[in-house]
Amino acid sequence: MAGPAAAREVMGNQRGTFMETSDFFHVRNGVLGPRSAQIEIGRAARSLIRHRLDAHRADLPRLVAGRLVPTSTWPDAGNLLVREHLRDVLLCPDAPAELHKAVDGIITRAVLAGARQRHSVMSRLLFRRRAMSALVQEAQARRRAGVAEPRDLLDVAVTGAGLAVDPGEAAEVYLSFLFATVGSLGFALGWSVYLVGTHPDTSTDEPSWIVREALRLWPVAWLFARRPSREHELAGVTVGPHDEVNVCLYLVHRHPRHWERPDEFEPRRWATPLHDPAFMPFGFGPHTCAGATVTMTLLQDLISIITRDWHLSVTATGNGPHLGPALAPPRFTAELHARGATARGGE
């Protein structure tokens, strides 16, 4: 589906014409349930991240200076910066050192763009078994000890809104959190930096416009599969339980009837508030992303610091976007020079 109306019909599922599903809460034996627990887990995660962002907002300029100056290699730099800023929320400092190592390994072997091609199948399989077993053991230990107040996203997955979540399933939901935070959020940062760096005239635009326009052109979550629950008509086509309906946000977000110059990066199109149905980077309907607002906050804060304090230049070093379950930016190098320093240098 490339049309906004049909895409909303599929994702909103108001008539119940599609099977109820959730990629995020997908676990070995189906989907972690009940739905009320999924909603509570999403809320608890959002509130944990929100708290962390509010408490550590003042650290961001130093983080940017320390990680991105003078040069950085993307998209990994975006993922690793997000990991650094959310480190204690991803895994609390008290967690066993072995588990910290396992989570770092999951990030480098599975979350980073092209990670799968960087390691052999055998090494990935062996690592995955070890890392999952470390996560499940910790989930078991935390469940036995009881979690009063969640300290990190593993606690959120283990407590499962008061449900006794199976430790294996909690570990799988925890992986979804790693992919959403370090992965999706890091890639979205990469796209914003890449686009503003390759369109220097936009660097003085509002950070919120830059981020939205980057998410419109290159929606990190770009493809959704749904299965009809019964035969019905969708956008003039009959679909049924044997079909898989795919919604492609990349096409929805560039729909020529909704966007002028749809393929151009024009942050200023967001200067007047737009509520276009052809924009849904965080999904639509009951499963809309629980992390949307915290994601936007962090992205806008970072883009604001990068464009306000630094001159940014970007050199592409790869062959275009990396297409996987997430749409990751191409490989590129970013150079940051302090605005004051460049002005003095030019005198």
Ligand code: HEM
């Ligand atoms: C750029 C970053 C992100 C993007 C583009 C994104 C996108 C999405 C999309 C499109 C969905 C709907 C999936 C569907 O309908 O099947 C979703 C669901 C979800 N996201 Fe995100 N996400 C991002 C970051 C995050 C973060 C940081 C969190 C952490 C709290 C998060 C938590 C969730 C949860 C819990 C769901 C499931 C919601 C439900 O089924 O109730 N996401 N996300």
